[in-house]
Amino acid sequence: MSTTDQGLEGSGPGSDWKEVQESPDFTQLRHRLRTFVFPMTVLFLAWYLVYVLLADYAPKFMATKIAGNFNVGLLIGLLQFVTTFLITWLYVRYANRRLDPLSEKIRTELEGEKVQTTATAEGDAE
């Protein structure tokens, strides 16, 4: 394995990684991954930061009561839970539909005849 053996170049059976990396399928896969995860990361980190800053510097606003003792701070705090669950769900759906089929296709092409054994090993876990 190239991850432990030092200085050993490319472990793929005759595969040229750069060629695969520049292939249209792979470029597409990378594009799909990055256009989802990067903006989403910026979004949830910004939203979290807004929350922390509000709690830190606008405690009076956060303590404003909405219903009974339920205040703005609790609402926004619970909304952080909601958005975390929501983003998780969105990502899984996106990955299943848009990422997995493409990465599976490239992997199958790369691993060539090894596919049968791999497919059964992975099939167990599905």
Next chain:
Amino acid sequence: MKTLAAGVEGSNPTLNIIIFAIFVAITLVIVFWASRNTKTASDYYAAGRAFTGPQNGIAISGDYLSAASFLGIAGAIAVNGYDGFLYSIGFLVAWLVALLLVAELLRNTGKFTMGDVLAFRMKQRPVRAAAAVSTLIVSFFYLLAQMTGAGGLVNLLLGVQGNVGQDIVIAVVGVIMVLYVLIGGMKGTTWVQIIKAALLIVGALAMTLWVLSKYGFNFSSLLQHAVDKAGGGAKGEALLGPGKQYGKTGTSKLDFLSLGIALVLGTAGLPHVLMRFYTVPNAKEARKSVVWAIVLIGIFYLFTLVLGYGAGALVGADKISKAPGTTNSAAPLLALELGGPVLLGFIAAVAFATILAVVAGLTITASASFAHDVYANVIKKGKVDSAASEVRVARITALVIGAIAIAGGILAKSQNVAFLVALAFAVAASANLPTLLYSLFWKRFNTRGALFSIYGGLVITIVLIVFSPAVSGESTSMIKGANFDWFPLSNPGLVSIPLSFFLGWLGTVLSKERNEEKYAEMEVRALTGAHAEKAVVH
């Protein structure tokens, strides 16, 4: 921590010990059973990569919900109100970093350790050594915090008094933990974490429903009782909004911001969390693990919100603050109030199980990093005679770490080391996360960049902590009566994280090294899972 204070009134130490002994007996049997198939390095470090996503997700939550987040957050909410809740949100949102940016790519490119990924396209020996240093330091801080916590819990729950009694219990905890790791390897450790997570979540659910039922399932009414118990008026109302703990001065506000950032960015850089992603067969299962972990951890933190205010309402902040273990006693005291000594015994046993499971996870991670990164790749230059000798080294390392953990736990038990968990998160967020993200996403990144961000992050974080009020200068500091706290914040993340990202960039552009072939291999493998490590079929 008061070492000579009596245990919680109304607690039945014998009952607590019996319930805990039953847990240990059952888990040891399972660990022995799990060890039957542990033969190869992949079995020992990664449980043969044969756990399913849901199993691993439960184990992750077992690993992650340490005593600090179970007892600590509930207690913080009971005493400081809303500010305690803020912790749990940082701890939860952090998982999105792991889900979106780290888990799957790491599973696809690595084998056993964080070093596998960081060194993938770099010069192996220096980067692996750096990754191992960081892993060992983070694990050690975290481990010490847990072992010290064990000392406090003993005092609180078993009524064991005096130094010798506490020392014995810390040693027993250490020995059981080492047994789990030596015998069961990752598989045994994982099962201990799964069992513990199930007990913890079921216990917390039962208590949450119990508390809510006392107030007619009206959360607002529960809050009102917490406010009244705290003295009502403005003083009581302060529990409901943020600022009670951190809102005092400009510096404390900045400190809180710094903590919040370290919490959200630290999780995905914790080596014992990263290592769990190798125990599943492929990236898709790694994704499922994170989803399960997010759901379980999220639900658990919602429980702690109710339990925290519940403890405030039913037990009262004053009583909690005066109890041995102070805020850590909130959940146990609430259990006693609700279900008497039996429920307290159950919660006490779960708390101990928590420490055992987390400590075991840390020990296997640290020993794997030493054996795989340092011994096999740095010392033996990747030419170990057999995987068996690497596993033997890992087992010996686990023994050494166990001994260090026991000694450290005993020495540090009367110290205030609460800052250690925050420190572990700060190091993970500063040294590990920038390096991981650059490795996975930045083509130009190279050996010098990796070394700059790992060592730079480590040194900056530790120096800032040493010269912070957490260590000296205040009544709550670790070293009392000394003043060398020129850095005003107890949490260094605000400074150390951006600096580490900067250093990673700087080191990279200062070096001419480029390896586009290797990056192509890494990127293709990371995104597609081609030639990823496969599950072992027994």
